[in-house]
Amino acid sequence: MGLVDHLPRAALGHFPTPLEPAPRLGAALGGPQILIKRDDLSGLSVGGSKTRIFEFVLGDAKAQGATAVIASAGEQSNKLRELAAGANRLGMHPILLLTGVTGPRQLTGNRLLFEILGAEVHTTPIADRFDPALVAELDRLCTAAAAAGHQPYLVYHPGKTGTLGTAAYVSAAEELVAQFAGLDRAPTHLFLATGAAPTTAGLVLGFRTLGLELGITGVSVASPHDASQAHTIAYANRCAELLGIDRRIGAADFAIDDTQRADFSLPATRAVIEAIELFARTEGVLLEPTYTGKAAAGMIAAIRRGAFKPTDTVVFVHTGGLPGLFAHVEEFGY
Numbered sequence: 001m002g003l004v005d006h007l008p009r010a011a012l013g014h015f016p017t018p019l020e021p022a023p024r025l026g027a028a029l030g031g032p033q034i035l036i037k038r039d040d041l042s043g044l045s046v047g048g049s050k051t052r053i054f055e056f057v058l059g060d061a062k063a064q065g066a067t068a069v070i071a072s073a074g075e076q077s078n079k080l081r082e083l084a085a086g087a088n089r090l091g092m093h094p095i096l097l098l099t100g101v102t103g104p105r106q107l108t109g110n111r112l113l114f115e116i117l118g119a120e121v122h123t124t125p126i127a128d129r130f131d132p133a134l135v136a137e138l139d140r141l142c143t144a145a146a147a148a149g150h151q152p153y154l155v156y157h158p159g160k161t162g163t164l165g166t167a168a169y170v171s172a173a174e175e176l177v178a179q180f181a182g183l184d185r186a187p188t189h190l191f192l193a194t195g196a197a198p199t200t201a202g203l204v205l206g207f208r209t210l211g212l213e214l215g216i217t218g219v220s221v222a223s224p225h226d227a228s229q230a231h232t233i234a235y236a237n238r239c240a241e242l243l244g245i246d247r248r249i250g251a252a253d254f255a256i257d258d259t260q261r262a263d264f265s266l267p268a269t270r271a272v273i274e275a276i277e278l279f280a281r282t283e284g285v286l287l288e289p290t291y292t293g294k295a296a297a298g299m300i301a302a303i304r305r306g307a308f309k310p311t312d313t314v315v316f317v318h319t320g321g322l323p324g325l326f327a328h329v330e331e332f333g334y
């Protein structure tokens with residue numbers, strides 16, 4: 001019996017995702033063996049960590065009889081894209097509130113895909129996901145959907161759906177532990193991008209509950225160290241409660257590297273562009289500047305400062321996000 005088997009789950013993606021060796025990337029860095037966990041290949045629209053998360057969130061929505069799902073995030077949100085795709089697959093109406101919108105509509109990357117997926121798209125200049133005024137707007141959209149005859153389901157990650165998303169990554173930790181069992185050497189460290197933090201929280205909780213001691217570094221994409229650490233601990237421990245796990249997560253269970261963090265509106269740094277090009281030119285694997293490029297830049301910097309032995313194995317979790325790349329064309333300077 002797995003840790004999350006009792007939760008409702010909608011079959012939307014392809015799991016387990018591959019765990020692939022990246023020998024040319026490892027050789028280019030002259031450091032440890034590198035494995036890439038290909039959650040970018042999880043399927044649904046274009047894959048990524050959100051496909052795994054929405055198997056649980058939309059499984060819960062379906063179990064509650066929802067006919068419409070409502071969520072907010074930025075204009076290049078991978079979450080909203082996979083939500084719309086998953087809702088379509090399950091016959092639910094996707095209603096998206098795009099946050100921080102002040103400029104003209106730019107139909108590129110994920111923003112284009114929201115339209116192709118047929119989502120009902122609303123916008124607000126509010127950017128902070130914790131702002132009570134944003135929550136009020138989401139409530140208004142729920143009320144309007146109900147008035148139109150829908151049974152609405154609110155996807156709001158500071159609330160219950162973030163805890164379900166964390167559970168999705170507890171199950172990813174179980175999946176990885178099974179894959180590690182088939183390797184010659186146990187991985188010693190794992191890197192991934194930390195945004196709102198459910199993904200990191202789920203992996204930390206899953207690995208520690210299963211007794212694995214590998215190091216885990218969340219490379220914070222936007223938040224300062226302390227906020228990222230606090231969000232990860234809070235999601236992990238709310239999820240432990242939901243799943244009936246006794247283990248509690250603390251600051252000693254993982255590291256947050258905030259040296260790559262940058263506001264989403266800023267151009268990609270040299271380190272991020274270099275990381276994207278290195279993955280592409282050694283392994284043919286595509287990253288993007290908002291999440292995975294920063295995580296890779298953090299991992300590369302750690303390898304270059306000699307944090308690992310050549311006999312170590314480091315896992316890079318590829319969380320997807322490819323469409324966002326196309327909102328950053330100029331920054332590559334080609």
Ligand SMILES: *Cc1c(COP(=O)(O)O)cnc(C)c1O
Pocket residue numbers: 048049050078079193194195196197198199200291292319320321322
């Ligand atoms: C959402 C997302 C993340 C961050 O996940 P959190 O659970 O919010 O920390 C990382 N990478 C990609 C591509 C994402 O879309």
